[in-house]
Amino acid sequence: MAETTALTVIVNGEPHRAAVPLTLLELLEQLGEPIDKAVIEHNGRYVRRPELDGVDLSDGDRVEVILPAFGG
Amino acid sequence: MSRHRILGTRAPRLDAAAKATGRAVYTDDISLPGMLHGAILQSPVAHARILSIDTTRAKALPGVEAVLTAADVPDRLFGVSPARYDENVLAIEKVLYVGDEVAAVAAVNLETAREALALIDVQYEPLPLLLNAREALAEGAIQIHPIYEGNVSGRVQQEFGDVDAAREQATVICSGRLDSEMQDAAFLEPQVAIAEFDAQGNLTLTSSTQSVHYIQRTVAMVLGMPVGKVRVIKPAVGGGFGPKAACSTMELLTCLLARASKKPVKIAFTREQVFLHSRSRHKFLHDMTLGADADGKLLFLDHEALLDGGAYASFGIATVYYAGSLLGGPYKLPNMRYSGTRSVTNKPTCGAQRGHGGVIARGLFERLLDEVAEKLNLDPVQLRLQNMMEAGDVTCNDLNMSSLGMRECIEAVRDGSGWIEKKGQLPRGHGIGVACGFFVSGAGYPIYRSETFHSTAEIKLQEDGGTVLLRTAAADIGQGTDTALAMIAAETLGVELDHVRVESGDTDLSVDLGAYSSRQTLMSGHAVREAAEKVRAQVLEVVSERLNVAADDLRIEGGLVLPRDGVNLDFAALRTQYIKEHRGWSDNPGEGPLTFREASRLAFLVRGTIVATGGYKPPLLGGKFKGAAVGTSPAYGCSAQAVELSVDLETGQVTVHRVTDAHDCGQAINLTSVEGQMQGSVSMGLGEALFEQVRFDAKGRCLNANLADYKIPTALDMPHMDCIVVETHEPNGPYGAKEVGEGAIMPTIPAVLNALYDATGIRFEKLPLTAQQIATALRTGKPVPAESAQPDNIGYCKIDG
Numbered sequence: 001m002a003e004t005t006a007l008t009v010i011v012n013g014e015p016h017r018a019a020v021p022l023t024l025l026e027l028l029e030q031l032g033e034p035i036d037k038a039v040i041e042h043n044g045r046y047v048r049r050p051e052l053d054g055v056d057l058s059d060g061d062r063v064e065v066i067l068p069a070f071g072g
Numbered sequence: 073m074s075r076h077r078i079l080g081t082r083a084p085r086l087d088a089a090a091k092a093t094g095r096a097v098y099t100d101d102i103s104l105p106g107m108l109h110g111a112i113l114q115s116p117v118a119h120a121r122i123l124s125i126d127t128t129r130a131k132a133l134p135g136v137e138a139v140l141t142a143a144d145v146p147d148r149l150f151g152v153s154p155a156r157y158d159e160n161v162l163a164i165e166k167v168l169y170v171g172d173e174v175a176a177v178a179a180v181n182l183e184t185a186r187e188a189l190a191l192i193d194v195q196y197e198p199l200p201l202l203l204n205a206r207e208a209l210a211e212g213a214i215q216i217h218p219i220y221e222g223n224v225s226g227r228v229q230q231e232f233g234d235v236d237a238a239r240e241q242a243t244v245i246c247s248g249r250l251d252s253e254m255q256d257a258a259f260l261e262p263q264v265a266i267a268e269f270d271a272q273g274n275l276t277l278t279s280s281t282q283s284v285h286y287i288q289r290t291v292a293m294v295l296g297m298p299v300g301k302v303r304v305i306k307p308a309v310g311g312g313f314g315p316k317a318a319c320s321t322m323e324l325l326t327c328l329l330a331r332a333s334k335k336p337v338k339i340a341f342t343r344e345q346v347f348l349h350s351r352s353r354h355k356f357l358h359d360m361t362l363g364a365d366a367d368g369k370l371l372f373l374d375h376e377a378l379l380d381g382g383a384y385a386s387f388g389i390a391t392v393y394y395a396g397s398l399l400g401g402p403y404k405l406p407n408m409r410y411s412g413t414r415s416v417t418n419k420p421t422c423g424a425q426r427g428h429g430g431v432i433a434r435g436l437f438e439r440l441l442d443e444v445a446e447k448l449n450l451d452p453v454q455l456r457l458q459n460m461m462e463a464g465d466v467t468c469n470d471l472n473m474s475s476l477g478m479r480e481c482i483e484a485v486r487d488g489s490g491w492i493e494k495k496g497q498l499p500r501g502h503g504i505g506v507a508c509g510f511f512v513s514g515a516g517y518p519i520y521r522s523e524t525f526h527s528t529a530e531i532k533l534q535e536d537g538g539t540v541l542l543r544t545a546a547a548d549i550g551q552g553t554d555t556a557l558a559m560i561a562a563e564t565l566g567v568e569l570d571h572v573r574v575e576s577g578d579t580d581l582s583v584d585l586g587a588y589s590s591r592q593t594l595m596s597g598h599a600v601r602e603a604a605e606k607v608r609a610q611v612l613e614v615v616s617e618r619l620n621v622a623a624d625d626l627r628i629e630g631g632l633v634l635p636r637d638g639v640n641l642d643f644a645a646l647r648t649q650y651i652k653e654h655r656g657w658s659d660n661p662g663e664g665p666l667t668f669r670e671a672s673r674l675a676f677l678v679r680g681t682i683v684a685t686g687g688y689k690p691p692l693l694g695g696k697f698k699g700a701a702v703g704t705s706p707a708y709g710c711s712a713q714a715v716e717l718s719v720d721l722e723t724g725q726v727t728v729h730r731v732t733d734a735h736d737c738g739q740a741i742n743l744t745s746v747e748g749q750m751q752g753s754v755s756m757g758l759g760e761a762l763f764e765q766v767r768f769d770a771k772g773r774c775l776n777a778n779l780a781d782y783k784i785p786t787a788l789d790m791p792h793m794d795c796i797v798v799e800t801h802e803p804n805g806p807y808g809a810k811e812v813g814e815g816a817i818m819p820t821i822p823a824v825l826n827a828l829y830d831a832t833g834i835r836f837e838k839l840p841l842t843a844q845q846i847a848t849a850l851r852t853g854k855p856v857p858a859e860s861a862q863p864d865n866i867g868y869c870k871i872d873g
Contacts, residue, residue: 012154044228064155067517068393068702
């Protein structure tokens with residue numbers, strides 16, 4: 001049985017505690033983030049939708065959910 | 073014949089008389105008792121470590137009441153998108169460009185404040201400069217901003233459809249480049265702000281902003297105050313065009329100096345500071361390849377862009393996305409791949425400016441369309457028409473053209489410009505070119521993630537019923553929003569326009585995200601219409617109760633309460649009551665139908681204050697396709713232009729003789745204002761096409777930070793313009809209305825490029841199209857080459873998601 005511990009991920013600038021193991025997709029689904037509408041960044045890098053489930057989160061990781069339709 | 077009484081007319085602007093007579097109050101016209109004047113010490117070097125700051129002598133200067141450095145202000149990053157908060161109020165360890173803010177002073181007058189700045193001793197250790205995006209992205213380049221590894225502040229890679237497969241099917245493939253220079257929005261009123269705390273600790277910031285809402289939130293965040301304790305007021309504003317949409321360091325310093333000195337403080341930018349703060353148009357480098365089949369059907373676009381962003385992000389994260397996504401329409405383009413990078417450099421920060429992100433990209437795309445047409449021996453207008461989207465079509469990147477008068481626009485331009493007689497028929501040195509474009513009518517989401525209403529509005533009737541008070545936080549920055557919203561209120565209520573009085577641009581009045589993304593006519597307009605409908609219903613309910621008829625049997629039109637056709641009503645009893653209420657007054661109603669004023673007074677007597685609010689949130693947008701939906705909007709405006717010009721074949725000087733411009737704004741609210749936006753867009757587009765360029769020396773110092781050396785078109789430079797307003801019905805807009813603020817600039821640059829080709833036979837690659845560049849090209853017979861958008865160390869990455 002896998003050992004279950006917690007990690008802290010910085011989501012949109014705010015710390016979020018979650019149980020590990022955790023993928024980026026699982027985190028976003030837990031938080032109810034609008035994955036279809038948003039640009040997702042993991043530690044400053046854009047992550048394509050098909051790859052969200054392949055990103056394992058680590059303690060201290062930064063996740064940004066960006067709605068880039070603005071300005072002018 | 074219009075089914076509207078107010079909408080679609082040429083209403084005089086509510087602010088016209090005040091502005092024409094000089095009575096309009098701008099922020100810099102305001103002076104408060106005991107007010108101090110602030111000044112900001114800005115870095116004279118473009119990249120350096122701060123070794124020390126000594127403010128001792130400045131603090132000792134008589135008349136100085138506050139001196140701030142980074143040690144005295146909140147250690148809180150801020151910016152536009154929460155994902156890119158990257159600015160400190162004052163520089164902490166490094167300065168990143170000439171103009172980076174280092175210290176601030178408040179004193180009894182501006183002269184003393186500036187003298188104090190001169191007494192602040194800052195020791196700098198110079199660092200290597202990076203003034204070019206390609207150099208900044210090169211391997212081994214020094215990292216400018218601690219957040220942005222590799223000097224990349226934004227990178228986008230998207231593919232819609234299958235570009236490689238489409239390329240295999242293409243008969244014609246055209247590739248090209250276009251680069252531009254950093255530009256300035258050149259609004260006439262430099263930024264200015266006044267901050268004051270009252271005795272209860274409430275902060276009022278009066279500012280020349282495009283968005284009181286975002287400024288309120290940013291000020292509250294940085295100062296550590298509840299949002300409700302911060303009020304932001306926008307007086308008359310002399311233009312914004314994008315750069316005034318975000319909270320600036322200057323606005324924050326005004327508040328912080330007021331808090332430190334316990335007195336009101338004003339800071340006003342000089343014109344040089346406007347250029348240094350900038351947040352205007354990026355320098356863009358675009359590489360594109362466009363393919364079509366033998367019939368001219370567009371098959372794919374492969375696009376790479378590099379943006380020189382300057383020191384901080386500002387709106388840049390959106391700019392780099394928009395630069396790609398806004399090519400999804402208005403043509404049927406089934407496959408599109410985009411790779412965009414925004415770099416950090418040691419220059420002023422670029423941001424959002426009219427036609428955000430899409431203007432230069434549109435320039436190259438429409439130039440390539442003409443090249444495809446030429447290779448296929450097709451007329452450029454015909455090529456565009458046969459690829460044109462129709463209302464209801466959805467772009468490959470999920471933008472829904474719920475209404476689209478694009479075909480009508482280009483046909484109107486073709487016919488209005490004499491295109492058929494002139495294209496290819498003009499003598500050498502004379503040319504005509506066409507282009508199209510489209511733009512959002514508001515963004516689908518707020519800048520910060522929230523379920524907030526994008527607009528709310530309140531309408532209240534005066535107790536005597538004589539005046540409709542419309543209250544909104546929407547920002548009239550010179551584009552005529554107050555008048556447009558008053559017209560929507562008047563139309564909905566059935567009263568004349570002069571019954572409506574507007575209070576706007578104040579966070580105490582409502583929530584409105586402000587003047588950006590061409591959003592207010594649609595979004596604020598929806599909120600106003602809803603509030604007006606509720607008020608109208610309340611008034612008619614009272615009348616119907618008193619007359620014992622159904623409310624549906626009543627309507628309000630032209631300021632009169634009228635029965636529906638076939639219904640007979642006797643208003644005598646109501647009128648008698650009204651006149652009794654007003655015995656001795658000079659303006660009692662005469663014979664005829666019940667007036668709205670009488671009905672409103674009666675409604676007040678029965679129900680008390682008649683007031684209602686309206687609100688608007690966009691519907692759920694996008695999400696149909698894989699990848700991020702960028703540029704989703706409830707609606708899209710579109711336009712076409714034909715530019716006719718001549719070139720002096722010796723000097724390269726261009727003279728634009730005529731612009732024929734057609735724009736689909738849905739239902740026009742105020743025809744005069746629609747045409748004003750079209751004319752203003754063309755003016756800005758011609759300046760950017762032909763001569764606007766912010767220039768820097770080798771040390772990153774701006775060489776033309778004034779409106780004498782930075783040339784913009786004046787009225788004397790404007791060609792003859794024919795404005796054709798194409799009206800469609802936008803199902804997501806109030807009364808069918810949508811934008812005209814930004815989309816109207818899209819076709820100008822490419823129409824000039826295409827007209828220049830018609831005149832010279834040269835496809836130009838660099839903006840602005842200076843006489844020097846054109847003369848060089850005419851001499852050599854080939855264009856001055858553009859820079860590549862692809863830095864050596866950025867490998868292309870195909871996206872299959």
